[in-house]
Amino acid sequence: MRFICAILVALSTTLHCVAQPTQPPGTTLTYRNPVIAGDFADPSVIRVGNAYYAVGTSSEWGPAYPIYTSTDLVNWTHVGSVFNTIPDWTMGSFWAPELFFRNGTFYVYYTARRKSDKHSYIGVASTRDIRQGFTDHGLLLEWTTEAIDAFVLEEDGKLYITWKAYGLDKGKDIEILGAELAADGLKVTGKAFSMLKAERNNWEGGGAEGQAIVKRGRYYYMTYSGNSCCGAGCNYQVGVARAEKLQGPWVKHTGNPVLVSDQTWKCPGHGTIVTTPDNRYFYLHHAYNGVDFTQTGRQGVLSELVWDDKTQWPTFRYGTTTPAQAESPGKTKQQQQPDLTANFGEKSNDIPWVWDVSSPKPVFSVHDNQLHLTNTQSGPMGSFLGLVIKKGTYTFAADVTPQADVLQSICLYGDASNALGLGVRKGLLELWQIKDGTRTVLESKSIPDDVPSVNVQLISRFGQFYEFSWKPKEAQPQLLTKTPLDGSYLPRWDRAPRIGISVSGAANSSSTIRSVEMKYE
Secondary structure (H helix, E strand, O other), X not given: OHHHHHHHHHHHHHHHXXXXXOOOOOOOOEEEOOOEOOOOXXXXXXXXXXXXXXXXXXXXXXXXXXXXXXXXXXXXXEEEEEEOOOOOOEEEEEEXXXXXXXXXXXXXXXXXEEOOOOOEEEEEEEEOOHHHOOEEXXXXXXOOOEEEEEEEEEEOOEEEEEEEEOOOOOOOOOEEEEEEEOOOOOOEXXXXXXXXXXXXXOOOOOOOEEEEEEEEOOEEEEXXXXXXXXXXXXXXXXXXXXXXXXXXXXXXXXOOOOEEOOOOEEEEEEEEEEEOXXXXXXXXXXXXXXXXXXXXXXXXXXXEEEEOOOOOOEEEOOOXXXXXXXXXXXXXXXXXOOOEEEEOOOOOOOOOOEEEOOOOOOEEEEEOOEEEEEOOOOOOOOEEEEEOOOOOOEEEEEEEOOOOOEEEEEEEEEEOOXXXXXXEEOOEEEEEEEEOOEEEEEEEEEOOOOOOOEEEEEEEEOOOEEEEEEEEOOOOOEEOOOOOEEOOOOOEOOEOOEEEEEEEEOOOOEOOEEEEEEEEO
16 A cells, blocks of 8 residues: 555656646747756856866765766766775765866865764865866865865955855854965965854754855855755755855845745755856756655756846746756757666676775676676675666666576665665575665575576666566566565665665675666656
């Protein structure tokens, strides 16, 4: 009954989305949100010439901070990550990277947790070629027990960094602070000054973060986010403030919050503003999809800002909620998010794999027409290699050559203590669950020892209910789950699960996987 009720709720939300106009009057070109699907929180976007670049939070996933590029703000291509190997001073919590471009150099001001004390502070890295990754310059800003959410801008030829402070300091209100940077952007040289204080008894809920600043006319305008960002109990919202000088005083808009939740997109916030060549203002931010919610994470969505010439305040063009569909910034049609099919017998398999940064970086290679992921872990999970989930309803499958000494699984991975999968060993199928660190075999089935390959398949509904099946080559699928399994325990606060493959069993044994396939409904 719970499964049926969840389907009815999700279908109701889906119908809300469909009921919106599919095309505005005339020949206006439109896009639909998300523009960057899947877990892509706290996006930062800049325009360099005719190209846009965006980076986002990777949280506890590596490689750290995915990078996308676009020519129209609605069609984005993944081009790599800021760090393929995480900086030595960090250990995780890779949040809120902020892009900045100056004199032919890209900078990223990023939040990460420091190994020595597990406090989150701000580092800086740079590159001349954003597609080739960044060189880390180490810790830039340490402030009390936490400094996060950097935003950098230039005023009168000087560089300034702004950040969220006092989020973990008892007895202090959260503030947005600022300070001058050195001319090369790699060192804080100025004294900190207060820009904005969070209020406890209004929509902000005592929080203010994710600030982005743009100059228009006589004013600096700041978008910022307040309240709870993440998880099923989130209540994130966006406000705006302005000042004639960067140092303030900053005045909050009486119409705050200016962006709030609805059934289609929940808990919007933490983004940056970019202008198009024809001077339109767009806010690339994140929000949870109303159907898949936390199971697919905070996705990259686009909302347009317009200006009231009388009051000189910005508003969002389509009201106070994230649009399901809106007028495109450019003149190119939005393309559908592609499915993924990788046959490892083919030469080109450029797959954006991700992994858990709290575990050793996975060792894998493609040879002999197979993907070989080596088990380097001693725990019940083994080693994992995953993909970002773009939409909650999908089918994921892999063709596996069974082996005697290793369990090769397709699995959903929240973290090393929370996962769900179907594994293949010579002569055996094993449906397993790891919950709060305890591994349980939910179902097992004997298969012939001489089966040369097995196709294992996972069907996901709304990113929460899962069915597993298997089939020998060229046979009909056989369902292994008697009823759909509830995977609602998998999302881990600020991040969504990943789908992928794992290997466990004999140390240093490797997978023998011929292909993987991801198809979205």
